[in-house]
Amino acid sequence: MEIEGRVVVVTGAAGGIGRALCIEFARQGAAGVVAVDLNRGPLDEVDRAVADLGASSFARVADVTRESDLLRVVSEVAQQLGPIDIFCSNAGITGPGGAETLDSDWQRMWDVNVMAHVYAARALLPDMLRRGEGYLVNTASAAGLLTNLGAAAYSVTKHAAVAFAEWLSITHGAAGIRVSCLCPQGVNTPMLTGAAPGAGLAEGELAQRAVQLAGRVLEPSDVALAVVAGVRQEAFFILPHEEVTQYMTRKAEDPERWLSSMRRAQAALEAPAAP
Secondary structure (H helix, E strand, C coil): CCCCCCEEEEECCCCHHHHHHHHHHHHCCCCEEEEEECCHHHHHHHHHHHHHCCCEEEEEECCCCCHHHHHHHHHHHHHHCCCCCEEEECCCCCCCECCCCCHHHHHHHHHHHHHHHHHHHHHHHHHHHHHCCEEEEEECCHHHCCCCCCEHHHHHHHHHHHHHHHHHHHHHHHHCEEEEEECCCEECCCCCCCCCCCCCCCCCHHHHHHHHHHCCEECHHHHHHHHHHHHHHCCCEECCCHHHHHHHHHHHHCHHHHHHHHHHHHHHHHCCCCC
16 A cells, blocks of 8 residues: 555654654655644654654643544544545553563553454454455564563463454455554664663563564664654564574574574573683
8 A cells, every 4th residue: 555645643643763764654645644642741752853854743631541442543634634645553562570470560561462453353344345455564573573581471462462463454345444463673762771680680671682682773763764664565464584584484484493592592591601
């Protein structure tokens, strides 16, 4: 799908990948770009940056875990800018821990990382199916294709996000609905903070270091460029990190060997640094 003249909505837009997506879509000639997030303050700056690039713009505060909020946003965008052409369901959260992770944390990650995609699809599909056209870009993670050491709930919910995107593409592709699943690895955002090797691992440090050591850490603007290219090509998987493709191939070709290598990586990250 070409981006010029299109109406685009991006959730999780106050910073990181979401902010970069808003700016890049505007730079590529989108007619309107709507930034959506829980935090109003940063949204105003994104709104101004989009408007400076010539796109119609307005920001909306919304909680993507509330279906009523997404329905409201979709309705307001349709009234002010016209039908939504591209919807980037980008909001996501992470957190460390294994099976012992609190039920409330599991539920919060499920709500943000999975149900937000479901609510967006429910709100958008009726009109997109009537028009025979529409594009859903769902942000998952390389963790949804592989895993994230030290972050069970994040890995599980991102796997579910990939599965839902696949289902949408299979079920509605023949009706003109295009779906892309964005699966980046390390990106220089607040979600990925610095974690230097040390004699022990603070809570969350293992998960952060695992991502950093798995490959390059890209800038949000790099990811946004990959998304633009992926939408134009109508590619299902958008993989800004080429190494993720290699890891997926190895996992598919020899799952047992891949699991063994991941166990070794886990042990190496948990081992105290040599004196």
